Amino acid sequence: xxxxxxxxxxxxxxxxxxxxxxxxxxxxxxxxxxxxxxxxxxxxxxxxxxxxxxxxxxxxxxxxxxxxxxxxxxxxxxxxxxxxxxxxxxxxxxxxxxxxxxxxxxxxxxxxxxxxxxxxxxxxxxxxxxxxxxxxxxxxxxxxxxxxxxxxxxxxxxxxxxxxxxxxxxxxxxxxxxxxxxxxxxxxxxxxxxxxxxxxxxxxxxxxxxxxxxxxxxx
Amino acid sequence: xxxxxxxxxxxxxxxxxxxxxxxxxxxxxxxxxxxxxxxxxxxxxxxxxxxxxxxxxxxxxxxxxxxxxxxxxxxxxxxxxxxxxxxxxxxxxxxxxxxxxxxxxxxxxxxxxxxxxxxxxxxxxxxxxxxxxxxxxxxxxxxxxxxxxxxxxxxxxxxxxxxxxxxxxxxxxxxxxxxxxxxxxxxxxxxxxxxxxxxxxxxxxxxxxxxxxxxxxxxxxxxxxxxxxxxxxxxxxxxxxxxxxxxxxxxxxxxxxxxxxxxxxxxxxxxxxxxxxxxxxxxxxxxxxxxxxxxxxxxxxxxxxxxxxxxxxxxxxxxxxxx
Numbered sequence: 001x002x003x004x005x006x007x008x009x010x011x012x013x014x015x016x017x018x019x020x021x022x023x024x025x026x027x028x029x030x031x032x033x034x035x036x037x038x039x040x041x042x043x044x045x046x047x048x049x050x051x052x053x054x055x056x057x058x059x060x061x062x063x064x065x066x067x068x069x070x071x072x073x074x075x076x077x078x079x080x081x082x083x084x085x086x087x088x089x090x091x092x093x094x095x096x097x098x099x100x101x102x103x104x105x106x107x108x109x110x111x112x113x114x115x116x117x118x119x120x121x122x123x124x125x126x127x128x129x130x131x132x133x134x135x136x137x138x139x140x141x142x143x144x145x146x147x148x149x150x151x152x153x154x155x156x157x158x159x160x161x162x163x164x165x166x167x168x169x170x171x172x173x174x175x176x177x178x179x180x181x182x183x184x185x186x187x188x189x190x191x192x193x194x195x196x197x198x199x200x201x202x203x204x205x206x207x208x209x210x211x212x213x214x215x216x217x218x219x
Numbered sequence: 220x221x222x223x224x225x226x227x228x229x230x231x232x233x234x235x236x237x238x239x240x241x242x243x244x245x246x247x248x249x250x251x252x253x254x255x256x257x258x259x260x261x262x263x264x265x266x267x268x269x270x271x272x273x274x275x276x277x278x279x280x281x282x283x284x285x286x287x288x289x290x291x292x293x294x295x296x297x298x299x300x301x302x303x304x305x306x307x308x309x310x311x312x313x314x315x316x317x318x319x320x321x322x323x324x325x326x327x328x329x330x331x332x333x334x335x336x337x338x339x340x341x342x343x344x345x346x347x348x349x350x351x352x353x354x355x356x357x358x359x360x361x362x363x364x365x366x367x368x369x370x371x372x373x374x375x376x377x378x379x380x381x382x383x384x385x386x387x388x389x390x391x392x393x394x395x396x397x398x399x400x401x402x403x404x405x406x407x408x409x410x411x412x413x414x415x416x417x418x419x420x421x422x423x424x425x426x427x428x429x430x431x432x433x434x435x436x437x438x439x440x441x442x443x444x445x446x447x448x449x450x451x452x453x454x455x456x457x458x459x460x461x462x463x464x465x466x467x468x469x470x471x472x473x474x475x476x477x478x479x480x481x482x483x484x485x486x487x488x489x490x491x492x493x494x495x496x497x498x499x500x501x502x503x504x505x506x507x508x509x510x511x512x513x514x515x516x517x518x519x520x521x522x523x524x525x526x527x528x529x530x531x532x533x534x535x536x537x538x539x540x541x542x
Contacts (some may be wrong), residue, residue: 038308040299040508041364109513111504120499171499174362175307175409175480 009080021088047101054094061087066190070216120171127164130157283354291366293435300442304402312442320401322445336382342496348377356452359491359523364506373432376424391423392473394465416460417473453525455489486542491523
């Protein structure tokens, strides 16, 4: 089972399918005539689904690091790490489609002259700007030019983007959307587990040091 | 179960572009059965325009014609609904409100600072008020989308006259049904249940203020607020409280549900106003439901296009502060 999972997650084709499928499936109701609310405003439906999918893919790529820290020996987690860049850039692509769809929904750029000042829109734009910078600096050449330390610092901006996306998603609705809990909840749990693990390990080392120190019998 | 009810709103009535068509096509199953039951089978043959709750004739009101309005396809107006009592998704109410929730018989209570308090069966009330008529109104949601809907019902002013408000009555407080066993949304703390709305007395007696008991020449579907709901076309849609059980005439301004929920975003007045934005989004333009994928947005009109009729109600009022 684990080997099968590991083999699947190792495959670029499989991971690509996983990333592309959620972008495609919302399209099917567009081709079905009926009384679904999709029919009422299909552009709004597509707009929201692209944004939501972008958020899902962003959370997916953010889960990779804490998972590696929590489950350092589990093969599926290890092999999937090779797709980090692909998944990360996919999040940017979905976000770009979402932004493009916004202008279709609005019917052009006229409303943007004032709308960008809304915190809801502005926050989404800043998050998109961050993803754009991160995608642009994902090319091999740029990574090398930046140097790994600077690149790493720059790419920590993704956590800022995640917080902004969370706000953006919550403020899109009149009431609190529960979906953000099951979307961002696992990420928060995984990050807490990573931090908790690091702290426990640190404390263990401290305790060990003290035990050794006490054993030296200096006094 | 579902199929029976879906048929009501799935009929290809979307071509109801003028009120004569909308009205005469309205011999819905529920009404037909009721007509039979009441021994009025002959009514089915009568050429009179008939529709809405209880088989009352619904004559189009010449003062509120469809005119240049492009009426929203019926299947969209009856399936794309904000009715949080039945879930926050727009496609939730059409399903959840038709799972055995009973909207007949229905009693509405008139109470507060009035000469004639009492409880009315909805059908008796309509008979007492002289039946129903049809009006085509714009409908603008606070979420920046809009529809055009042919409503069947009666002017709210008639009901106010029946209640006979005392001099102390300055406001109307509307209360919706509260039945968590039928309404899944009411089992969650989405809003402070039951839903409450309010109008100033002079707003309520304005000729445009309307109580709808039907739409598209048929009894109003559950998901649209059966058996009777408020329609105030110059205000955002959330003012149009659905499935009303009580109207209380008060001396003090009531706090409506959305105002309680987020007072910095939703006010008491909620007049459609393209120059006063929602804090999170613009109100300057709106998506037209059924308008098509690439239709973009159309400009929103002051008081939703009813400025000539209602602006006088708000003379001297700072609309920026009283949003």
